[in-house]
Amino acid sequence: MKFLKNFATESHRRDTEKNSVKFCEILWLILFFCQLLFAQQSPDLYFNTARDKYVGGDFVGAASDIKESKQLGKNDEEIKTLSAQVATSFFTAACEKYTAGDLFGAVNYFEAGLELKDDQSAKDIFGLCLSEIVYKFYSQKKDYQAAIPYLEKLTALFPADEEYKKMYETAKRNIIRGVEALPGVAPKKDTKQIEQLFELMETRLQKQEKLLSGYSAEQQQLVGRIIDNARKEKDEFLSQIKSEIENENKKTKNIFVFSTSAAVGFVIFITFFLVFLLARYLKSGSSVIVFSNRKNAMETLSKTAKRLKMSDAKKEEKIIDAEPLSEKMALSIIEKEMFANHSPISDTPAAEGILNSFLESKNSDIAAKAAVSLYNYNPEKALTVLEKLLSESDEQKRLAAVRALGEIASSVAINMLLSNLSGAGKSVQRETIKMLRNIMVMKKSDITDELQKKIKNTLYSMKDTWIIE
């Protein structure tokens, strides 16, 4: 029984303790929530967190808490000072954004700053920044509709400003004509009205410039930059618009002329194309040979010669009258084929037959080049040709012969060069010295000591008048 009584007493004590603990917990929670509720609603607490956020660099958070604190009734010097500080930070950030080219970012910061502090100079700069955005929409993006909200911001910022109001109304009424057109359809541009708007902007910007005297150096710099940019944008845009309109007019006027010209041009093109095809066909013989192999060289050469009509009586006339470039090309191709693998082909009469045609060329360079090739088959004949060229009155022919003799560089050729020096004109002399000097440098081992000495002595004898080495 006693045990039961004790048990009952103990159980009651435990229940009482449990209930007591529960009550305390509930009370503590109620107190906690009350504290939270009242603390959150305290303007001072908002102010304190705003100050902490400002110190920590969170200006947006600070601005939000300042707003809350003001709404809860805090309006003392303390919060005014903090507001001004945060606003200044926003204005600085706005300037930085502007400098970085982020105009829209600058707008956000200006707006945030002006919510905290009514600063006239910041307003003025913000107004200019908005003006520049309007210009950008007009000139770069051609998005007239998008410019309207920024003009609205301007009118809200300066409600008493008649000029901004006029600008906004002008834009709404006149410039945005056609803006409601289907997406992708460009609105009509009214140059006169746009020009008027820009004139208004210009007047406004000039006024703003006068305000500069009251600004700090940094602000003045920023305003100056905005004004410059705005003017530049204006000029570019106007000239672009004007040129677009002029072009459109020109296009319309010239459409008939263009069509007619195109038709005439087409006929001329077709005619030239047919003439080109015909000329190409006539000259085509010289290009095929390059692709033939050495085994069939002579066969191909003969075919080419036939194509070029070199085997009949008309061949010389044909080749000599040919255009120098194609003649040169033909000789070059034939030479390549003849001296493939660095050794001349064995069919001497055939080779001579082909080269003969080129020896009589009116172009002295081609004749001399052909003589160099001929030297491999018939040296005597080649040197006779060159000797004849060397005695010509035409300087170009003599120069070509000197170059060819220098390339051949046999003992006979060298002696011809040496005897040519005296009495030759200055250009021929210069070319001969060059050839002799080259022979002494490049082909010294191919010539006898006696000939080397002869060249040296000759060149030495000229050293009083010529700088050779």
Place this chain on the structure above:
Amino acid sequence: MAKKIILVSDDVEETLELLKYSLEIAGYSVITAKNGEEALKQSQELRPDLIILDIVMPKIDGYTVNSKLKESEKTKDIPVVISTTRGLMSKMFSTDGKTKIDGFLEKPYTVEDLWSKVKEILEDGLWSKDK
């Protein structure tokens, strides 16, 4: 009017003598350098009115001398004439088209060619104004 000074640089003694003699006859004061190093030193010290450089020279070649002259504040405005053969000249053009070269004398050339080029640069051209 003071005589204009021309620096001639060539490793071939006879050429150097001929150039010196020919230019002195024409009324110029001539200083000579037998190699590129000497040419650079003389140019810095004496600042001549014109420099005639051979390309193939011992120690420093004429092309490098020209580049160094054009790099230096002291000598960058002195006109330089390169005296060379055609082969070397074209090689030089292909290696560096940026380096300024004021004139060429292609070997072989006569004394008259030399006078004409010098006159062209010192008396008729951009550098004709007296210092």
